[in-house]
Amino acid sequence: MSDLSLFLSLILVHLLADFFLQPTSWVVARSDRHWRCAALYYHGLVHFGLNLFVLVSWHFLSWPSMSLWSVIAFALILAISHILIDLVKSYYSGLGYFIADQLLHVLIVVIVWLCLTDIGFGVILQYVKSLLDAQNLLILLAYLLLMKPASLLISLVLAKLVTPKSTSKQGSPAGGHLIGIAERLLILTLILVEQYSAIGLVVAAKSVLRFNDLRDSHDRALTEYILLGSLLSFSITLLVAIALLNAR
Structure with missing residues (x-):
């Protein structure tokens, strides 16, 4: 069996173990209980x-020369490091800490894997x-530009318009920004993989949702605001x- 396997x-x-065999409880x-929690050690x-x-x-199958105790020791290293990382993570919450937690777990896996193989x-x-x-790097730059910088540029352009008063039906501005970022990243990805027909489906789906909102609001200023934001x-x-395509 290969090292990659x-x-x-x-x-x-x-x-x-982390996402399918770990109950939410x-x-x-x-x-709540951090190091005093028995579930941490069960995990x-x-x-x-x-x-x-x-x-x-x-x-x-592949390492008959390696002692069984060494194999058990590496399994213990993976488990104990996981407990320690999760213990530290239990004191923090939020997306950033979750991503850092997962990256640390993967880093430990990579280190153990390198120790067990001849890759180096x-x-x-x-x-x-x-x-x-x-x-x-060009692709990474393109994706980064379409996130916060693009959102900021659109916000500055739309700021020249009279911003419609937000209601509970319209949702939060933060939600709109996230939807816009997701839309731009998805469209760029579809362009890079040359799935141009799928772009039409994305735009059509968003247009249908926006049409329902605008039909119920009967607000011309809101219509112009949303339409300009989508076009931008x-x-x-x-x-x-x-x-990006011309630079590649």
Whole structure:
């Protein structure tokens, strides 16, 4: 079996244990009781059991020369590190902390994987360097431009209009910004993979939803505000996509 198969197996174990075999009640209890929460250690046992199963299987299939105790030790390292990271995470909440938590878990998996295989850190560094070429950096730049910078530009243009008074039916401005970002990123992705017909479906779906809102409001200022915002968002995405395609 290949080294990549081992890495994917360890990542699969992480996903199963963290998102499918961890009840919500364990997460809530951990946030309330922290290190005193028994569920934290139950969760660690789940990780240990699954990782032990994978590593012992690999031991008999691919590493007959490695001692069984070494394999058990690596499974313990994965489980204990997971408990410690989750313990620290239990004191914090929010999307940023969740992403940092998951990145740390994956980093530990990568380190254990490198220790168990002959790949070495040099190969990983070479792979990271290959990702940082001009083409990939241009794509990353395009995606970043379509997030907060594009939202700010649209907000500044729309600020010259009389902003309609928000109501509970219209939703929050933050929600509108997130929808706009998601729309721009999705359209850029579809352009890059040359699925142009799907772009029409995205625009049509948004237009239908907006039409229902505007039909009920009977507000001309709101109609102009939403229409201009949608056109600006779509136009900025197209301009960024054209610039990206010409630069590649």
